[in-house]
Amino acid sequence: MSDEFQNRDLPGIDQSLASDGSIVKTHARIRREPSTAFPVLFFTCSAVIAVIIFSWFYARRYLGEENSYLHERADIALHNDWQERPRGPIVYDYFAIGESLYTKMACVGCHQADGNGLPGQFPPLAGSEYVITEDQAVPTKILLAGLVGPITVKGNEYNGNMPAYGLGLKDHEIAGLVTYIRNNWGNEAGEVNTDRVAAIRAEIGVRSPYTAEEL
Incomplete structure (x- = not known):
């Protein structure tokens, strides 16, 4: 090494204070200090690996044509089929529909569970000429309008x-109620369908309530 290099002063360093012991201690301290390069490299590599794994799964699930997620493809095919x-035509159990609606709506409160109504307040449905009439339109019109x-x-x-x-109420629900009251409490007047x-x-559209004379 040239004398010129050995004698050149380094900025910020007092060469008169440098000794073998101080140099050894300085090197030891440098080795003990953590390096910032390793964490950066570690997290960068981890991120790259995560992206590669995600890309592989994504491509396998959504881009594959032959061997990817055959069970899902089978489920989709079954659903499409x-x-x-x-x-075929929808088959309604009109009596059951009517029974459910009758007990949940105001019907049962007025005409009672036995269909006999309340004297002087609400007319009976059991044996009512407006219910068991051969003309199915009469009770249907009353419920509709x-x-x-x-x-x-x-x-x-x-x-x-x-x-x-x-x-x-929808058509099948009206049909259910009419069928229920025409075939309960001893009534036997047949079914009304949707x-x-x-x-x-x-035929009647949206109109004002009927009167007894109109029916």
């Missing part, structure tokens, strides 16, 4: 207000 299956004013049922007069349910209700609804 189910959606494209031949569909409501009934107001005086009415005579089984020889007794009533004067109340039957609310309309045409806007709140098509019949739909035809009556289209």
